[in-house]
Amino acid sequence: MKIGIMVSEGPYNHQASDTAYLFARTAIEKGHKVPRVFFYHDGVNNSTKLTQPPQDDRNVVNRWSKLAEEHGVDLVVCIAAGMRRGITDDILAPGFRISGLGQLVEAGIQCDRLVTFGD
Amino acid sequence: MLHIVNKSATERNSLESCLRMATKGSAVLLIEDAVYAATKGGVAAAQIQAAMADLQIYALGPDLDARGMSARVLDGVKVVDYGGFVDLVTETNACQSWL
Amino acid sequence: MSDMMDDMEGGEGVVKKFMFVNRKAPHGTIYALEGLEVVLVSAAFDQDVSMVFADDGVYELIKGMNTKGIEVKDFSKTYRALDGYDIEKLYVEKASMDARGLTEADLIVDVTVLDSAEMANLMAEQDVVISY
Numbered sequence: 203m204k205i206g207i208m209v210s211e212g213p214y215n216h217q218a219s220d221t222a223y224l225f226a227r228t229a230i231e232k233g234h235k236v237p238r239v240f241f242y243h244d245g246v247n248n249s250t251k252l253t254q255p256p257q258d259d260r261n262v263v264n265r266w267s268k269l270a271e272e273h274g275v276d277l278v279v280c281i282a283a284g285m286r287r288g289i290t291d292d293i294l295a296p297g298f299r300i301s302g303l304g305q306l307v308e309a310g311i312q313c314d315r316l317v318t319f320g321d
Numbered sequence: 322m323l324h325i326v327n328k329s330a331t332e333r334n335s336l337e338s339c340l341r342m343a344t345k346g347s348a349v350l351l352i353e354d355a356v357y358a359a360t361k362g363g364v365a366a367a368q369i370q371a372a373m374a375d376l377q378i379y380a381l382g383p384d385l386d387a388r389g390m391s392a393r394v395l396d397g398v399k400v401v402d403y404g405g406f407v408d409l410v411t412e413t414n415a416c417q418s419w420l
Numbered sequence: 421m422s423d424m425m426d427d428m429e430g431g432e433g434v435v436k437k438f439m440f441v442n443r444k445a446p447h448g449t450i451y452a453l454e455g456l457e458v459v460l461v462s463a464a465f466d467q468d469v470s471m472v473f474a475d476d477g478v479y480e481l482i483k484g485m486n487t488k489g490i491e492v493k494d495f496s497k498t499y500r501a502l503d504g505y506d507i508e509k510l511y512v513e514k515a516s517m518d519a520r521g522l523t524e525a526d527l528i529v530d531v532t533v534l535d536s537a538e539m540a541n542l543m544a545e546q547d548v549v550i551s552y
Binding site (some may be wrong): 322327334335338341344346347405414415416417419420 | 539546552
């Protein structure tokens, strides 16, 4: 089954991105596809390579990048929400791309399920 | 329909609203801070116990464990792991998060 | 991106029931404003779109907002423009209005008021529910 995901909160402040990641990874392990994760609202802050968490903590941004690299997950950052928050192409971590809100609606149409993680 | 609630019932009204607008036979999955509602002795326990007459109530085990609440889960609440979460999403027709 | 699109092929011509659930008050957080932006974009996809206002989300529709003093964009008039986008299914939960001392007369747009059971049934028949 194809499961699309929306993440509405940034990393660390809320558990949303952690839960979304663990859900996505597990879905893939179980043989489902996660074609796209759409980052909206403060969720766009999951995409910056400037993040430097302490070494004994998980790296939320790198985990998403790795998921994209290993499983072809399309990590889409909303352009409007991203511009508001200073997210531009030159600070994107690997695997992320900036695009429009239509990508969220498209994921809703083309995936079998859309699951939202937020606050 | 799978209803996903992630906020503590003693902080927000998400659980209350979810239970009010869930049709009979729906599944409700408590994750993150919402798992406290699925434990014994709290003010939300009565709400959950009443809801179990019409709804299937699930709680995410890793979130219960992380909060030290696993031993306090109410009878009748089904504890699932992330795999069970994925199954709930795929086995229901759609899902809704009560943010 | 082409790989992902290949993965998601076969969606053309599909009409799904999309519901946008608004449960947060305006201004205090950005969810109402950014939520509205998604709804406007969804209009271009010819889907069966409905919007629900429940809990504090009903405050989004209050008449007579004046945001000058807080120096924040007043987007409440955008709700009036929704019918121009063929987004005409606006639903408000009665219990949420009652709990806030509001009636339909307080709202900036025409809505359909549903009781909680009717709202539950409407939600249950959706394919995609996006909430804020």
